Structures are given as C-alpha cells and as structure tokens.
Amino acid sequence: MIKVGIVGGTGYTGVELLRLLVLHPEVTLQVITSRADAGTRVDQMFPSLRGLVDLLFVHPDEAHLEQCDAVFFATPNGIAMQQTRALLEAGVRVIDLAADFRLQDIASWEAWYGMTHACPDLVAEAVYGLPEVNREQIKTARLIANPGCYPTAVQLGFFPLLEAGVIEAGSLIADAKSGVSGAGRKAEIPALFAEAGDNFKAYGVAGHRHLPEIKQGLARVSGNGVGLTFVPHLTPLIRGIHATLYGKLTRDVDLQALFEARYADEPFVDVMPAGSHPETRSVRGSNRCRIAVHRPQGGDTVVVLSVIDNLVKGAAGQAVQNLNIMFDFPEAMALNIVPLLP
The missing domain is CATH 3.40.50.720 (NAD(P)-binding Rossmann-like Domain)
Structure with a gap:
C-alpha cells in the first residue's frame, strides 16, 4: 500500500x-x-x-x-x-x-x-505523462507532468501518422470540442447554464495555452517541427472531448492497419472498426480514448476522430494510470471502468 x-x-x-x-x-x-x-x-x-x-x-x-x-x-x-x-x-x-x-x-x-x-x-x-509514448520513462520518474485534455486527444490521434511519416507535418489541423467541465469548478459567466446551454462556439482561435504543448509532443514523434492549426470549441456538454483531426497524406497506406498496429498493446486506446464514428458518450466516466480513422472518397486527406472524457483520460484517470506505472501496479488498476450510458 x-x-x-x-x-x-x-x-x-x-x-x-x-x-x-x-x-x-x-x-x-x-x-x-x-x-x-x-x-x-x-x-x-x-x-x-x-x-x-x-x-x-x-x-x-x-x-x-x-x-x-x-x-x-x-x-x-x-x-x-x-x-x-x-x-x-x-x-x-x-x-x-x-x-x-x-x-x-x-x-x-x-x-x-x-x-x-x-x-x-x-x-x-519532469516526464511528460502520456503512457502511450513515455511508459518507460514514467516507471522511474520522480515528477510527472500530466498532459492536458485537448493535448491527449489530439496527440493520440496524430501519433501513428507522424511516426510512420505518412502525412505532411507542416499542415495539420485539429478541430476540437470540449464540455464545460474543462473550464474547472469555478464561478464564471461563460460556464453558467444559461450561457453554455443550447449554444456552441469556438474560442482561443488566435492562440490557446494547449497549442505549444500539442506541438511539442507532435514534434517529438515526428522528429521535426510541425505546423498545427488548433481551434477549440465549447459545447453544451458536461464531460467529453471530440477532436476531429486533418492531415495530407504523402503516400498510400492502409490507415486502419496502421492505427490498429500502433495501439494493439495499449490498454486505454480503442481503435474502432473502419467507418466508425466514435461518440463522447461512449467514453463518459472512463479512461479510454476511442479513435476512428477515415479517408474521405479515397482522397489524399486523412480524417481522425478521437474522443475522450476530459476529466478521466484527459486528467484524473491518466494521472492514476501514471501512478500505477510509477509504482509497478497493474496499469489498469482502478481504471477498468465501463463508460456510463445514457
């Protein structure tokens, strides 16, 4: 104990x-x-x-x-x-x-x-606490920088493509939506029910604090700098992040096989069957990231859909996952939670 x-x-x-x-x-x-x-x-x-x-x-x-x-x-x-x-x-x-x-x-x-x-x-x-890339360093770390919620969803969606070198790293787009709990438990007018309910808006288009964190992580796996347009949105949800990610393919590749191979041994990343559209409610209350990859009309644009619960895999769940790795407990201990539905 x-x-x-x-x-x-x-x-x-x-x-x-x-x-x-x-x-x-x-x-x-x-x-x-x-x-x-x-x-x-x-x-x-x-x-x-x-x-x-x-x-x-x-x-x-x-x-x-x-x-x-x-x-x-x-x-x-x-x-x-x-x-x-x-x-x-x-x-x-x-x-x-x-x-x-x-x-x-x-x-x-x-x-x-x-x-x-x-x-x-x-x-x-400090070790950046994203187990899917830094598991070995986390094991011996004294200090963990737990990733942000948007950065978790965006990085997990782009990693397989950048690691394989199959997209243009200079023209990435991340269009991400979050529930209001991402703003924290504090009294602020934009988070009031009458303000956030029945509404949808972008914010931080000129620059968001998570942008440099995302770019830092993507650059580490790509081996070079990346160009990223990141636009967050506030949705009338309590929990959840949905990131829709876009990139230009540089060569033909079996995208489904690429993603399935990359995350085959990851306990908390679920690559869904081809043609799937993951929903935020499918991960509510759980530490899981669900991903689907698409190639619309067989063209040269790849679209990745990545969903997480911002409070779990995007924050507390990932922190407990890191704790388990640091203290050599089973990685899924206390985290095998079935998502809530409805």
Whole structure:
C-alpha cells in the first residue's frame, strides 16, 4: 500500500481523482487539501463519496505532504511549482495535473501562462505523462507532468501518422470540442447554464495555452517541427472531448492497419472498426480514448476522430494510470471502468 495526498481536492479534477482512488486496492488516501474548505468533511461537499471517504479537507500548511509516497496536484497553474522541490527532496513522487512542468521551453511557458517559473531546473527532469509514448520513462520518474485534455486527444490521434511519416507535418489541423467541465469548478459567466446551454462556439482561435504543448509532443514523434492549426470549441456538454483531426497524406497506406498496429498493446486506446464514428458518450466516466480513422472518397486527406472524457483520460484517470506505472501496479488498476450510458 502507498500513502497518497491530493492538493486541491475541491475541483472537478480533484473529486474525479477521489472517485478513482477510493477503489484503488493499493492506495490509502492520507490527506486532501483545500484552503477555503479546511475542516469540512469531504463527503459533505461530495455526497457521492459517502461511505468511501472519511476525511476532512486540510489546509495546505497543515497537510504534512512529506509523509506521503505520492502527491497529486489538482490545482490551478502555478501552484505545484511552489511546492514540488521540497516534496521531491523528501522522497515524495509528484504528479502535477496542471501545466507547470509540461513545456520544456521555459520562455514559452512564461509567455503563455503569464508568470515566472519558480523551479525551471526541475522542468528538464519532469516526464511528460502520456503512457502511450513515455511508459518507460514514467516507471522511474520522480515528477510527472500530466498532459492536458485537448493535448491527449489530439496527440493520440496524430501519433501513428507522424511516426510512420505518412502525412505532411507542416499542415495539420485539429478541430476540437470540449464540455464545460474543462473550464474547472469555478464561478464564471461563460460556464453558467444559461450561457453554455443550447449554444456552441469556438474560442482561443488566435492562440490557446494547449497549442505549444500539442506541438511539442507532435514534434517529438515526428522528429521535426510541425505546423498545427488548433481551434477549440465549447459545447453544451458536461464531460467529453471530440477532436476531429486533418492531415495530407504523402503516400498510400492502409490507415486502419496502421492505427490498429500502433495501439494493439495499449490498454486505454480503442481503435474502432473502419467507418466508425466514435461518440463522447461512449467514453463518459472512463479512461479510454476511442479513435476512428477515415479517408474521405479515397482522397489524399486523412480524417481522425478521437474522443475522450476530459476529466478521466484527459486528467484524473491518466494521472492514476501514471501512478500505477510509477509504482509497478497493474496499469489498469482502478481504471477498468465501463463508460456510463445514457
């Protein structure tokens, strides 16, 4: 058994971590922090956890996180980097679900996130926690940069094509849609039901924080830089991301066979039969990414459809997947969840 702490347990990602970890047979929840709700019972805030979590939220200053074996940061950007060094020195392994350690280019990170990085030397050590490409590095990592939700869906869809060198890397397009929970559990007008319901809109067309993360990951597998147009959209869904990806083929290839071979041994990537159209509801509540690949009219454009639950494979589920790899547990432990339907 390992002792686990969660910093920032009151957001959607934090409660999703709790939902998964309470059923993990190798995890003891040691501490869950919250500045605003310290002293409140966790199951009072989240009645779904009644009978499963018997803890109070603790103020971060009183959490004694150094007594944990692993700590998840389910916090806004800029929090984990303030505490990670001390935890690593205490022998704690850290999984950050925010963006503090995702970008290797510090200047780019500071420009996109509007703050000075507190520990740039640790960024080079951080392992990008996408198991489908970094499983071996994750096994021995002390510090994991858990990928963003859009980057997970987009990268998994493009990887087989770029690795095989069968598309033009300079003209990629990612048209992605997300549910409102991707914005977090906070009071903001765009996330109000009357604003987001019965509506559909693009945002961040001029530039989105996930763009450099996606380009960094795609460039690593392609061996060169990539050109990517990334346009996110907000949909009137609670959960889910649907990424429609476009690329120009450079040679003829059996796309279905390519994708099936690439992900044959991946427990959480499901390549669907030829002609399929995966739906967000088919992954709701699960850690699975479902992918379908198309070649419309047999032309030179490839279209990849990639769907995930933004709170699970796009955040908390992937973080638990990383935990399992780091501590040599079965990778699917606590994650073999059948998606919810309806």
